[in-house]
Amino acid sequence: MNILLKEIANYYSKKIVEHGVTHHGVDWNSHESQYLRFEQLTKVINSDETFSINDLGCGYGALFDYLLMRYEDFKYYGCDISDDMIKAANIRNAKYSNAHFNLSAELAETADYSVASGIFNVRLGFSNDKWNEYLETTLNLLNSRSRKGFSFNCLTIYSETDKMHDYLYYANPCVIFDFCKRNYSRDVALLHDYGLYEFTIIVRKHQ
Numbered sequence: 625m626n627i628l629l630k631e632i633a634n635y636y637s638k639k640i641v642e643h644g645v646t647h648h649g650v651d652w653n654s655h656e657s658q659y660l661r662f663e664q665l666t667k668v669i670n671s672d673e674t675f676s677i678n679d680l681g682c683g684y685g686a687l688f689d690y691l692l693m694r695y696e697d698f699k700y701y702g703c704d705i706s707d708d709m710i711k712a713a714n715i716r717n718a719k720y721s722n723a724h725f726n727l728s729a730e731l732a733e734t735a736d737y738s739v740a741s742g743i744f745n746v747r748l749g750f751s752n753d754k755w756n757e758y759l760e761t762t763l764n765l766l767n768s769r770s771r772k773g774f775s776f777n778c779l780t781i782y783s784e785t786d787k788m789h790d791y792l793y794y795a796n797p798c799v800i801f802d803f804c805k806r807n808y809s810r811d812v813a814l815l816h817d818y819g820l821y822e823f824t825i826i827v828r829k830h831q
């Protein structure tokens with residue numbers, strides 16, 4: 625694992641050790657906002673079909689709970705760079721044969737869909753250049769491991785200035801939209817209308 629991912633993994637491991645298996649343990653302000661993000665991200669799924677899904681930066685596997693409540697037949701592959709997150713995810717989901725968790729920044733499976741919630745937000749002291757490079761590399765990974773589409777979220781530059789922090793990364797939604805449109809698919813949606821200081825991008829691929 626490179627130094628950037630090691631530092632990010634340490635940051636999140638501390639969170640779950642401190643707060644346990646809760647929204648605070650994955651650094652979200654509330655359970656409601658965590659689920660509101662899932663609601664946006666899962667718009668990439670065509671719900672009529674059986675599907676497989678990657679969750680890059682799965683934390684303790686909260687998205688798996690969300691999917692269980694809404695879909696009957698799916699295979700879930702969560703991966704995370706924090707050992708503590710993956711341990712927690714394995715313990716709480718041990719009884720589900722369709723849930724798989726992997727300690728990694730790589731996606732082992734090519735799935736129908738991939739999602740990533742919250743992995744581009746905390747950049748600690750890394751520069752904009754370094755973080756942009758990481759963002760592009762990670763989007764390429766999501767694209768290469770998704771047959772039908774992928775989705776992810778980022779904090780937005782359209783945030784209130786007095787609430788912004790240096791250790792967080794705020795992306796320009798128009799730039800990210802343009803990047804996805806030019807590099808991945810002609811079908812890209814930008815969702816910036818759900819009341820959080822962030823946006824979600826949905827990339828639908830044509831097979």
Ligand SMILES: C[S@@+](CC[C@H](N)C(=O)[O-])C[C@H]1O[C@@H](n2cnc3c(N)ncnc32)[C@H](O)[C@@H]1O
Nearest residue numbers: 636650681682683686704705706729741742743
């Ligand atoms: C904000 S938390 C969100 C967790 C989960 N997605 C959720 O919404 O409940 C971000 C998680 O992504 C993990 N993470 C960050 N960057 C990652 C990367 N490049 N690859 C895999 N996991 C990553 C962190 O360790 C952390 O558990």
